[in-house]
Amino acid sequence: MGRSNFVTLLIFAAIIVVFPLALKNPYYLRVATFAGINSLVCIGLSLLLGYAGQISIGQAGFFAIGAYSSAILTVQFGCNPWAGVAAGICLNALVAFLVGIPTLKLRGHYLAMATLGIGEIIHVVLKADTEDITRFIAWFGAKLGWNPAHLTEWLQPYRALTGGPSGLVDIPAVGALKWGSVELAEQYVRFYLVWGVVCLAMLLSLNLIHSRIGRALRAIHGNEEAARAMGVNTTPLKLGIFVISAGLASIAGSLYAHCVGFISPVTFSINESILFLVMVAVGGMMNVWGALVGTIIMTALPESLRFFHDFDILVYGLILLLIMMFMPHGIVGLIQKLFTFEKKAKTGDT
Amino acid sequence: MKEILAVDGIYVRFGGVTALGNVSASVGKGTITSIIGPNGAGKTTLINVISGAIIPSKGQVRFDARDITNLTSYQVARVGIARTFQNLKLFRHMTALENVMVSRHVKTSSGFVSCALKLPSSRRDEDAIRTKAMEYLAFVGLADKAHLDGLSMPFGFQRHLEIARALALEPEVILLDEPAGGLNPQETEGLAGLIGKIRDKGITVLLIEHDMSLVMNISDRIIVLNYGQKIAEGTPAEVQCNDAVIEAYLGRPAAQAG
Numbered sequence: 001m002g003r004s005n006f007v008t009l010l011i012f013a014a015i016i017v018v019f020p021l022a023l024k025n026p027y028y029l030r031v032a033t034f035a036g037i038n039s040l041v042c043i044g045l046s047l048l049l050g051y052a053g054q055i056s057i058g059q060a061g062f063f064a065i066g067a068y069s070s071a072i073l074t075v076q077f078g079c080n081p082w083a084g085v086a087a088g089i090c091l092n093a094l095v096a097f098l099v100g101i102p103t104l105k106l107r108g109h110y111l112a113m114a115t116l117g118i119g120e121i122i123h124v125v126l127k128a129d130t131e132d133i134t135r136f137i138a139w140f141g142a143k144l145g146w147n148p149a150h151l152t153e154w155l156q157p158y159r160a161l162t163g164g165p166s167g168l169v170d171i172p173a174v175g176a177l178k179w180g181s182v183e184l185a186e187q188y189v190r191f192y193l194v195w196g197v198v199c200l201a202m203l204l205s206l207n208l209i210h211s212r213i214g215r216a217l218r219a220i221h222g223n224e225e226a227a228r229a230m231g232v233n234t235t236p237l238k239l240g241i242f243v244i245s246a247g248l249a250s251i252a253g254s255l256y257a258h259c260v261g262f263i264s265p266v267t268f269s270i271n272e273s274i275l276f277l278v279m280v281a282v283g284g285m286m287n288v289w290g291a292l293v294g295t296i297i298m299t300a301l302p303e304s305l306r307f308f309h310d311f312d313i314l315v316y317g318l319i320l321l322l323i324m325m326f327m328p329h330g331i332v333g334l335i336q337k338l339f340t341f342e343k344k345a346k347t348g349d350t
Numbered sequence: 351m352k353e354i355l356a357v358d359g360i361y362v363r364f365g366g367v368t369a370l371g372n373v374s375a376s377v378g379k380g381t382i383t384s385i386i387g388p389n390g391a392g393k394t395t396l397i398n399v400i401s402g403a404i405i406p407s408k409g410q411v412r413f414d415a416r417d418i419t420n421l422t423s424y425q426v427a428r429v430g431i432a433r434t435f436q437n438l439k440l441f442r443h444m445t446a447l448e449n450v451m452v453s454r455h456v457k458t459s460s461g462f463v464s465c466a467l468k469l470p471s472s473r474r475d476e477d478a479i480r481t482k483a484m485e486y487l488a489f490v491g492l493a494d495k496a497h498l499d500g501l502s503m504p505f506g507f508q509r510h511l512e513i514a515r516a517l518a519l520e521p522e523v524i525l526l527d528e529p530a531g532g533l534n535p536q537e538t539e540g541l542a543g544l545i546g547k548i549r550d551k552g553i554t555v556l557l558i559e560h561d562m563s564l565v566m567n568i569s570d571r572i573i574v575l576n577y578g579q580k581i582a583e584g585t586p587a588e589v590q591c592n593d594a595v596i597e598a599y600l601g602r603p604a605a606q607a608g
Contacts, residue, residue, distance in 0.1 A: 204466040211465035211472055212455050212479060215444075219452040222441030229401060229435075231427035231456035231519060240462050286443065 005206050008289070009199070016195045020188050029187050033259060035299035036194035037252045039292050042279045043201050044248030046291035049280055051214060052241045053221035054104070055112040058119025059276045062092050062246040064126060064268035066253025071168045071263050076161060081172060081258060088250040096246035097239065104238040107224055111242070119273050127265040130159040167264025171257050190259045197255065198292075201248060205288050217241060278320050284330025293332050351378035354554050355400065355431070355523050360409035362395055362578075369395045370406070370578045377523070377571075382545065382555040384565045386589075387575035388598060393558045394436055396575070397525050400556075401433045402426035413523070428456055432521035434512040436528045436558070440500040446511050447496040450483040453518035457482070483518055490514040490544060506537045513544065523554045530561040542568050566590070574598070 020029055041059050048054050069091055070084030099118050103110040128136075134155055141147060162168070174193060177184040184192075208214050219227040220234050228234060257263050275298070283294020298316075305315055327334045356376040362369045370392045377383045385393045398404040400411055402423040411419045413429060421429065432453075441449050458479060460472035487493050490510040495503060500511055509529055516524050526545070530538045542564055549555055559565045565572065565586070572589045574582040576598040582589055589595055 207468045208462065208466040210476075211468075212451075212458050212460060212475055213462055213465045215448060215452055216455045218444060218448075219441045219455075222444055223439045225403070225423075226435065226439035226441060227452065228423040229403070229427055229433055229439075230453045230515060231424050232452065233424045244462070 005210075009202055009206065012202070012292075013199050016192075016199065020191050026187050029191055031300060031303055033187070033191045033194050035296050036191070036198050037256050037259070038276070038279060038299050039198050039295040040194075040201055040252035040255070041249045041276050042283075042291040042295045043198070043205055043288055044245030045276055046280050046283075046285060046288050047205055047208075047217075047241050048245040049277075050285040050287060050290070051209060051217045051221060052238050053224075054238060054242065055109055055277070056115040056242070056245065057112050057270070057273050057277070058115030058117075058122070059245070059249050060268045060270065060272035061115070061119035061122035062096070062249035063253040063256070063272070064122050064265075065092050065095065066250030067257040067263050067268070068126060068162065068168075068253070069250070070254040070257040071171045072161060074172050075168055075170060081254075084257075085251065085254040088254050089247045092246040092250040093243050096243045100239045100242045104242065105235050115273075116270070119270055123265060123269055126162055126268065127165050128158075128162075129164040130155060133158050163264070165265060167262060167266075169262040171261050171263065173261040174258050194255055194259065197251065201251075202288065202292070209288065213237065213240075275316070278316060280330075281320060282323055282330055284327075284332035284334075284336075286329055287332050287336070290330045290332035294330060297331070351381070353377070354379040354414055355556065356412045357396070357400065358410045358412065360396070360399055360411070361407045362392075362399060362404060363407050368578050370399070373409075373575070373578070373580050375573050375580060375583065377554060377556055379522075379554055380549065380552060381570040382549050382557060382568050383571045383573065384557045384559055384569040385573045385575060386559065386562075386565055387581075390577075391575040392578040393575055394527055395578075397433065397527050397556075397558060400426070401431060401525060427519055427521075430520075430522040431525065432516035432519040432523070433525040434509075434516050434527055434529060436531060438508050438512055440508060440511060440515075442501060444500055445497050446492055446500050446503065446507075447480070447483055447487060449500045449511055450486050450515050450518045451479050453486075453515050454479040454482050456519070486514045486518040487511075489517065489547070491540075505532055506534075509533065509537075509541070510544070513548075517548065517553075521553060523556060524548060526555065526557045526559075528558050528560060530559055530564055538564055 019032065023029055023032070041063055045056060045059055048056055066085075066088035069088030070081060073079040073084040073087055074081055095118065099114050100111070103114045134151075137151055137155070174186060174190050176186045177189050216227065216232045216237055219230070219232060220237065224234060256267075279294040279298040280291050281294065282298055283292065284290025323330060329337070353376045356374075358374050360370050360373045373392070373396060385396060387393055395404065399406050402418070402421050402425060405420060409419070410417055413431060416429070418426060418429060441452060444452075458475040460469070460475045464472045484493065484496065487496055490513055492507060492510055492514060495507060500508065503511065509532075513524075513526070513529065529545075530541055533541060538561055545555055545557065545568055557565070557569070569586055572584065572586055573580060574589060574592070574595050581594045581598060582592045584592070
């Protein structure tokens, strides 16, 4: 990581520390906490999209796996929240690995197709009720000439496990912290927890980008054929970054579950996956800072778009259209360009 | 002379077209060997076969007595054969130095975790990568251009940058695919000097080139391809007076035609 990135990260961390103190409205603090959760997903997506040149349209699915792992393990089995976080990461890593192996060997956007599918499958499975699952298994069993009647009873608790369409409630939420007489209210604890994790993720991502691994990934993006000709084995690198992006989405999901206290399948639909892509595109996909800026803007924006009511999705579409037409490298890309332009003009070097 | 690289009975077919038919040739260690031939003769196809970008339908590629026919391009690069591209394939959005640094990837080994945590091993790797990459940039004379965006440099510099990138793999053999293409005579002269310097480092050079004065000046041996067949092989002097070669380039005299 370069010096300038480190300084930017320090400034950023300082802003995070003072932000809640300047903000008295708890509602805005809540929105800011959600922005942090979304940022985690988008940092992962930006690593994948901007550095490895691969698109995932299923990040909401990985987000869901994290949230449900945390919720199910803590609510149904009374496990420690950390166990939920770890289980979510492991499960996501496994799913990403299995999806990535056949698709990332190929050049082109096969990963986009596969993740579109897997995201939707995860959504459907979480939304399903016991009857849906039994009916599906009966149908599938009949195809194979096998009667799964005895499974039906065994599947009864399914609804109770995921909560089906209505989701899960009473997830242990992150609460207030107390040191002697000093108390930090729960909304502040949540804000600092989430943004602390974001800062850590930024630090690790920036380190990774400015290492041999990050350089090899950028080379794949820059010219895959040449990267291979220079001895870079592209498949494990692409797979690794995909697993990392799924892991970050999982952590975000766990944080979501423990900050909100209840989850339902609606939150994890394909719309959410697309919204993550829009966030990264708005900020600028060639830069993890872009993911951060884009997420903050796109999380805050709906609040100011309230007067559009149900037409807000049209406004998103318009924003995406304008960004793609006039600043394909996003907001951060535009700022960088202006900045380097200025530097060049000063030194007379063009 | 010790053979370092050899192709044996190579066939490459694209659909119904035979791009290479039964081509055999060998390259001696430490020499400059050129492949020439009219457009469409199969020169780049042969380079692609050697570098693992194309797996031949039949035949064998040997490197240092080892069969490398079925290795793919990243594996070929790792055993010690580097290449450049006829249509430059530099990495987009990367500086000249970063372009060369990519080639040092295989010479270092820190993984995802140690890179993300910036452990001492990854810092050491990073320092070594930078130093070595600068060395190779300096070798091709681009040390002062290290921080320019690779793709926005003048064309001649880009050609040199591709060579630096290939050299940074520390190969035993370097495959240069039309390195003088698009260069002016002055730049070509500089290139001839650079190829000589590469040979003096002990690296075997296999060169595809259309610029005949360059080829005749620096080659130890020349292989001539036409329509996917090898039609001649020998020293520059031998090839220059070979009838088949003259015919391939200039056509048959009218008196003998028909």
